Amino acid sequence: MNIVVCIKQTPDPEHFSKITIDPTRGTIQREGIPSVINPLDRHALEEGLRLREKFSGKVTAISMGPPQAREVLELALAMGVDEAILLCDKAFAGADTLATAYPLAGAIKKCGTIDLVICGNMSVDGATGQVGPQLAELLDIPHITFVSNVEFRGRRSLVVKRELEYGYLKTEVELPVLLCVVKSINEYRLPTVIGIMEAMRKEIKTWAACDIEATSETIGLAGSPTVVTNIYERKVERKREILKGTPEEMARQTAAKLHELGVL
């Protein structure tokens, strides 16, 4: 089974409180915030590795980002993927979700015949959940989001459990398919010391726009139909009112207020 897992480097959610917004420039300030693999992408890698262990084959991890994004690919190699590819080119900068999906699709096509593409359901920073479905469209394969379980019936047919708000949906699908997975799908493995050491010795292929035959109008800012017009910090003001009187009076006032607000 030939599996590709798409992964992304994001700011560490543990440090999100330190991220600030420059209101005049409309930019996010993330200096000094450590970077980690997008948390759901670790589950995507784990699912890919488990399926390879079950059916044999190959798992390739692909990430698009600046040179330091190779760190998440090193982690993927340490966890056990067979190959790692970094899509790195200044021409990719400023990409929205579609202009991210294009290079990923180009890279996956270059990898040959693929049975399964796995992504995290969304990234912890952008949180759009769009790259996976857009990538599937570009690859012309079906996709299923919010995947919490994968069960194979034979080698090409699988039943996928999809988490819904008030329940779940089971869908039967044939390979090839793209799955966007949620946290509950598995417990991801930790890399071993030997895995880490081997990862340091493995090659991470770096592909630029020309390597995947991406045209300039499909990538980077030019290839991004969406434009961020403004970034601002949402202020939440709480209403405050101090009640006065005896405890009984204040209790009555509280009950009246709650009625007024429709709570009671």
Next chain:
Amino acid sequence: MDFQLTREQQMLKDMVRDFAEKEIAPKIPSYEEPEGDFPFEFQRRMGELGLIGLIAPKQYGGNELGHVAQVIATEEIARVYAPFGSHTRGFMLTTYLISRYGTEEQKKKYVPRLVKGEIAGCMTLTEPTGGSDMLAIQTKAVREGSVYVVNGRKTMISRYTANDIFATTTMTGERATTTLIAEKGMPGLTLGRRDNFIGCMTRAYPCGEVIFDNVRIPVENRIGEEGKGLGPIVSTVAAIGRIGGAAIALGIAQSAFEVAAKYAKERHLYGKPLAELQALRFWLAEMDLKIRAARLSLYYAAWLLDQGKSPRETAKEGCGAKYLCSKTAIDACLKTIELLGGYGTTPEFGVITQFKTALDTVNAAGSDQVMLQTISSELVGG
């Protein structure tokens, strides 16, 4: 000069932190129960992840990542749960001793299984009459043909109920120390009473006596030459015991600081966070300074070993690191307990759990005074 961890070391640090926070932290209340089985799952996971093999040769299943890696792993585990930091050191002690000073047969027999966490060993040194003064021990080994007959009583033996092999120091003559590997199940080898040290009253950290009553240990289980068992022991205690002890203390200090800093920002007093009170913010600054100084000292000592310096050549640096880290751990815990007020000694905040191990760590692998004695000998002789 490069103060950066290598990418490999950074990934190791991330992995061990993940392991400690996800797999150890949730179970601490259970580990702190006074009765129950030793948590062997920790030993097995340490083996699976390759953390016991950090200082063992590749040919015997280790990965030779080195002493800085040893310090990183021990510190990160101790940061979350100090008793397991102590076990991390303990697992490595016997592994290092045998893989460095054992015979080829001993290395093949024990090291691969130690590294995988299938078995565990301990250094069986301390007696009521001697610990750091290794010539004061009274356990005797008398050679009878192809075996040594061992009689004596050892105390303060970590994981005494959970070990499979015991690297035991014995006297085979006047000022002649011989180290022998005793195995669990050998006739005459029994467990004595459990020690009641403050950090050893949980199921996660049984510590107690091991008694040798005419235990017949084959000659092939001897580490090094007869009567010259002290050298390997001293080197192992220096390379793993002291450096590891310092790493445990550093992890404890770091955890105390993190609790203190978080609490100081969240807890309000007189309408503002504790962290805005100058007296307390200066405490935090001092704690951080001391921790960073201790860390530099320890990483330098470990780095020297990785550069090929012998434990003997790095005695001053190793003892200095252990001294600084121990002092820092005790200080950080006490300051944090004070800063937390009434919550300081509740197990929910974790500091008191860490502090118990800090108190024991101060004396393990040599007290502060022994460290100063060694350092001063290096400086002015004598």
